[in-house]
Amino acid sequence: MTIKVDFLRNYPDCIETCANWEYMTWGKNYGWTRERVIAGYKSMTNKGNIEQAFVALSRNKPIGTVLLIENDHENYKQYRPWLAALYVVPEYRCRGIARKLVAMVEDFARSRGEDHLFLYTTSPNIYKGMGWQVTESFGEKSSQKFLMNTKLSRL
Ligand SMILES: CC(C)(COP(=O)(O)OP(=O)(O)OC[C@H]1O[C@@H](n2cnc3c(N)ncnc32)[C@H](O)[C@@H]1OP(=O)(O)O)[C@@H](O)C(=O)NCCC(=O)NCCS
DSSP states (O other): OOEEEEEGGGOGGGHHHHHHHHHHHTGGGGTOOHHHHHHHHHHTTOTTOSOEEEEEEETTEEEEEEEEESOSOGGGTTSOOEEEEEEEOGGGTTSSHHHHHHHHHHHHHHHTTOOEEEEEESOTHHHHTTTOEEEEEESOGGGOEEEEEEEOOOO
């Protein structure tokens, strides 16, 4: 199985699919419209922006996505930039594709001179094996969230 991870800007036909995964998984629960999410993804396909969307592909078919964005939580505006909206389609899970997507975001952020990345999640174990650490937890006990960060070492 050959899996490729690339900038979403190189696959404009995949923008709506990736945006739709975010909309169905998170956006609609926040009350966002599908159009708003698609517009957001389009804005993250401009070369030169630090904010970028990425896509994982198998035989040119999109199977996962992730974002690099300036901020993903209004209570933590002092931190930047953030990894967000990591998603892999169910049929391709548990094969290291999320790991590849996270590595691409880290490499891109490093290439832009960033020295840290941040995220929040309800499932910190996804990221712990990739070198990320929990900084603090927040939210209700029933839906506890974890603020995490990783230091981007210079290569
Ligand atoms: C979470 C998700 C992105 C993982 O994708 P994947 O391609 O199956 O992940 P990988 O195979 O690359 O596994 C990466 C690590 O995450 C762990 N992991 C995968 N799914 C997990 C889950 N649901 N809960 C906890 N850990 C998980 C794996 O065990 C692996 O850990 P390791 O490196 O210590 O072995 C995928 O299940 C998904 O899209 N879920 C729905 C959206 C979601 O929850 N996104 C995360 C938002 S924070």
